[in-house]
Amino acid sequence: MDRQQERVLREVADQGIRFIRLWFTDVAGQLKSVAMDPGELEEAFTEGVGFDGSAIEGLTRVHESDMLLRPDASTFSVLPWQGNATPAARMFCDVLTPDGLQSRSDPRGTLERAVERACDMGFTVMVNPEIEFYLLSRPVTPERLVPIDDGGYFDHVARDGDNDFRRKLVLMLESMGISVQFSHHEGGPGQNEIDLRAVDAVTAADNIMTARVVIEEIALREDMVATFMPRPFIDHPGSGMHTHIFLMEGEHNAFYDPAGEHDLSLTARQFIAGMLAHAGTICAVTNQHVNSYKRLWGGGEAPSYVCWGHNNSSALIRVPQVRPSRRNTTRVEYRALDPAANPYLALAVLITAGLDGIEKQMELMPEAEDNVWALTDKERQVLGIEPLPSSLHDALRRMRTSELVADALGEEMFLYLLRDKEREWRDYREQITAKEIAQFIRMH
Known part of the structure; x- marks a missing residue:
């Protein structure tokens, strides 16, 4: 012992x-x-x-x-x-x-294998997630989803529950040894975000699972409902889980090079290139539900196209601006993940994709300097910017051909995920929605 x-x-x-x-x-x-x-x-x-x-x-x-x-x-x-x-x-x-x-079918073990691969290359993978979620008033039914407030981004909402909710959330997480960097109201009514400090990848996934439990426990006691659904509302922003990643070599941030553009080292550029190269094929893991694609293609700042940019919120991968005094925190932000993902598997495929870029010395495409959403299809085509999958069906089609995802997950888990998610797609495709009924049947 x-x-x-x-x-x-x-x-x-x-x-x-x-x-x-x-x-x-x-x-x-x-x-x-x-x-x-x-x-x-x-x-x-x-x-x-x-x-x-x-x-x-x-x-x-x-x-x-x-x-x-x-x-x-x-x-x-x-x-x-x-x-x-x-x-x-x-x-x-x-x-x-x-x-x-x-x-081989343990999600935590899958991430541990990806981390071991990084360790064999001399790296420690560090991750800090930004978890978004909605708080809803009870009772909740499919016909009644009511946010607990009407606030917006960074709003201080008086006389409502979410300020006190976030305070309780931070205190509970920190009592469990999980350090919180920021918490604030997000862009949608009743939408909140909590950002956890950077830790090693396996601990980060454990922390995400713990945060979900704590959020749901507090909501239950406050007579609210918390949801990590990627897009619960048509007219409000979806919930993402922007994920910051960097590699450490001993005490040195392997992504930092003061001589590099945006302080990015060659290692960082190759890691980004790997994630971009495999973004379409890992999407069924990082965005595993039918509803995930209603967020990705729902407008706003949701990433829909495979590109990167320095401080560009419309890009799939953003390189955040780092203060001169904190350049050793140079990192990349992968913006596609949503809070309904399995964090162990999502981080495993992201890390494996980035390491593949390093091993193959992939060259990073030019950065996107404009709002990618505002470009025309022709302009994006000229720039070599491809779309992410537009549906779970499309994502599964791409994943099915990926040796990298099969290797990262293992054959049994890879095949199970394909079967399970194809079943989810079939179930969704068979549904007849209220919008379809209204389109074809007169109500008077």
């Missing part, structure tokens, strides 16, 4: 923790949880906790159902909303096969 595990056992005893919740996700990114008695924890660290993997979407087949959960002691955190009456804590888990090997 290592020191981290021994520390957790001491903390559980000292704080009187009554329940240990073991967290992991299915392939779609749905959080799964099982509670265990603290008395079982030492054995869980050494032997794992058995469960039926065939009951979890995408993990394994029925005749290979036995799986193990191995808690990661470094992720131990007390759950602040549980209170002192029955204190509980959580740990994220890796999913193992019965012989103790990492399961």
Whole structure:
């Protein structure tokens, strides 16, 4: 037993923790949880906790159902909303096969493999996400989606719940060891954003999953509903999860070069080139739902075209302006992700795409200096700017041919995702909407 595990056992005893919740996700990114008695924890660290993997979407087949959960002691955190009456804590888990090997269908393990690939190249991958979400008033029905306020970007909304909501959110996350950089009202009514500080990629994905849980828990207690749906409203902005990425070589930011254009190193330019080269084929992972494409092609600042730009919010990849005193924080911002993505798989394919650009020494296309949305199709064609997939169907068609995505996910998960998302597309395509009824049937 290592020191981290021994520390957790001491903390559980000292704080009187009554329940240990073991967290992991299915392939779609749905959080799964099982509670265990603290008395079982030492054995869980050494032997794992058995469960039926065939009951979890995408993990394994029925005749290979036995799986193990191995808690990661470094992720131990007390759950602040549980209170002192029955204190509980959580740990994220890796999913193992019965012989103790990492399961190829574990999303967290998939990201860990991508991170190991970066490590073999001498890099540590750092990520900080910006999570957008809407807060809705209860009751919520398909016919009644009412934001809790009428605010806009950076508005201070008095007499409403979201200022207090964000304060509680930040305090809860920080009590769990998750550092928050900013929180503010976003552009849509009832829309909020919370930006988490940069950490290593696996921790970043864990933090995204934790933030979703905390947001939903606070909303439940405040008689609200929180949604990470990419685009819940026709007339208001969609919710994205802009994701900042940079590579570290030891203590040095590998993306920073004071002699490079916009302070970008050759490594950074090749990493961007890799992400751009594979943007279309990874889209079914970074934007996994039918609704995701209503955000991407819904106007505003949603990225629809494969290009990059310095401080250009219409580009798929933005290179943010960095203050001279903080040039070692040079990074790139991938703007397509939405908050409904499985963060483990989305980061895995993004990292793999960027590393592919470095390994193949890809040349970065010229940057887009104009509002890409305002250009004509002909102007974009001349500039070599291709569109992202316009639908989940289009994204799946492109992903199906991608060796990079198949390699990043592993064959079983790759094929499962294709089947699962093709089913989502078929279900959507069969729906008859109120707009269609109104178009063809007279209501009087």
